[in-house]
Amino acid sequence: MTDRSAIDTIVGYFYQFDKTILDILNSDNKQTIVVEGIEDIDLISPDETIAVQCKYYEKSEYNHSVIKKPIMLMLKHYAGLLKSGSPVIKYHLYGHYKAGQEKLSLPLSSDYLKTNFLTYTKNESIVKDGKKATKKVTHKLYEELGLSDEDLSDFINLLTIDINAPSFENQLTEIFNKLCEHFSCDKFEAENFYYNSGLKVIKDLSTKQDIANRSITKPSFLSEINTKQLLFNSWFVHYKGKAKYYREVKRNYFNTGLNTNPYERFFLFEVKPIDSLQNIKEIIRIIQNRWSKLSLLEKNSFCPYVYIHNLSEIKLQQVKQELFEEGMTLKDGYDFLGAKLNVNSLIQRATNQNGIKIKFINSLLDLDSILNHIIAPKEIYQFFLSNNFYDNESCKHIKIQIEETLDLKNII
Numbered sequence: 001m002t003d004r005s006a007i008d009t010i011v012g013y014f015y016q017f018d019k020t021i022l023d024i025l026n027s028d029n030k031q032t033i034v035v036e037g038i039e040d041i042d043l044i045s046p047d048e049t050i051a052v053q054c055k056y057y058e059k060s061e062y063n064h065s066v067i068k069k070p071i072m073l074m075l076k077h078y079a080g081l082l083k084s085g086s087p088v089i090k091y092h093l094y095g096h097y098k099a100g101q102e103k104l105s106l107p108l109s110s111d112y113l114k115t116n117f118l119t120y121t122k123n124e125s126i127v128k129d130g131k132k133a134t135k136k137v138t139h140k141l142y143e144e145l146g147l148s149d150e151d152l153s154d155f156i157n158l159l160t161i162d163i164n165a166p167s168f169e170n171q172l173t174e175i176f177n178k179l180c181e182h183f184s185c186d187k188f189e190a191e192n193f194y195y196n197s198g199l200k201v202i203k204d205l206s207t208k209q210d211i212a213n214r215s216i217t218k219p220s221f222l223s224e225i226n227t228k229q230l231l232f233n234s235w236f237v238h239y240k241g242k243a244k245y246y247r248e249v250k251r252n253y254f255n256t257g258l259n260t261n262p263y264e265r266f267f268l269f270e271v272k273p274i275d276s277l278q279n280i281k282e283i284i285r286i287i288q289n290r291w292s293k294l295s296l297l298e299k300n301s302f303c304p305y306v307y308i309h310n311l312s313e314i315k316l317q318q319v320k321q322e323l324f325e326e327g328m329t330l331k332d333g334y335d336f337l338g339a340k341l342n343v344n345s346l347i348q349r350a351t352n353q354n355g356i357k358i359k360f361i362n363s364l365l366d367l368d369s370i371l372n373h374i375i376a377p378k379e380i381y382q383f384f385l386s387n388n389f390y391d392n393e394s395c396k397h398i399k400i401q402i403e404e405t406l407d408l409k410n411i412i
Contacts, residue, residue, distance in 0.1 A: 026178075032216070060097060061099045096166065108159070114140070114152070268389075295352060306360055307360075343369055
């Protein structure tokens with residue numbers, strides 16, 4: 001599959017997932033939404049069930065053949081319900097097409113439905129003059145299912161066809177607007193916190209084997225996505241572009257300038273066993289260079305705190321030693337060999353005179369102690385690989401999932 005066709009496939013999946021999210025946001029609290037049920041999306045209420053099939057053909061014109069198979073499958077399902085005496089359900093075809101919508105005549109008539117959607121030809125093997133051959137045979141699905149014209153009329157009343165569904169971008173905008181309204185947030189938060197979390201929820205549901213585990217309600221969905229952490233959704237980032245995604249994160253959280261507030265900033269980042277000490281030191285230097293002010297003219301000087309998750313004590317000592325030997329003055333709150341953590345020693349203000357450029361935090365327990373002692377405004381920026389490793393909501397705490405440790409270079 002080429003990169004372009006891969007992107008098109010991903011957009012198609014996103015469009016379906018976005019429609020699912022939109023239907024959840026538009027549902028009432030008594031409805032249950034099933035992902036990949038009878039159709040792509042099932043909307044189940046106490047008094048009715050609606051099965052929704054969703055298609056996205058941004059580059060293709062509408063033709064009857066595009067929705068012919070889905071309609072036939074829906075009719076088969078309808079016939080099965082009639083045969084078993086089960087309550088019938090409603091069906092909804094929802095799709096976006098480049099053009100050609102005028103080809104479909106609505107509302108459907110029974111004859112129009114039969115001719116354009118329920119009649120098909122199929123090559124079948126026959127024996128003629130003792131030899132095998134193939135012959136095109138015409139099939140009429142409604143006859144094969146034993147459905148009368150009255151049955152077809154009832155089916156038409158249960159079927160809604162929308163081939164003028166909004167574009168990918170317009171549907172997404174509608175989702176963002178609803179999320180902004182519900183969570184009282186801006187567009188960046190709606191997209192990168194709540195929508196991104198929503199995508200993960202729907203994607204996880206779609207992979208469940210048992211249909212009983214693929215359902216969700218609006219209250220539970222909103223509860224699950226109500227988390228302020230940036231998830232690295234590989235589908236979303238691949239579609240949007242990794243560089244663009246990180247630029248947006250940087251623009252919203254890590255723009256520095258002459259008027260950067262002198263807050264106590266804590267940078268917590270996770271490393272992999274394969275990450276070299278050189279790369280870890282490079283990240284620390286970037287944090288130090290961008291998030292410290294130690295000039296003689298600076299009244300409110302400051303420098304950042306750093307905690308490195310999943311780095312062994314030996315490697316952490318190596319990092320400190322090498323940075324110190326390279327001329328970086330640092331503090332870690334341990335003033336002599338065998339000493340206990342001295343919080344006051346660590347939180348002393350960095351100045352041009354003492355030259356403290358970076359403050360290391362050795363453990364999450366130490367981090368708790370330090371945060372409890374600091375009265376000044378403070379901010380935590382946590383970068384995790386799989387799962388966030390620290391929770392503290394006593395101050396601004398931004399949680400950002402990354403793919404690789406070195407991705408920090410493009411964010412901070």
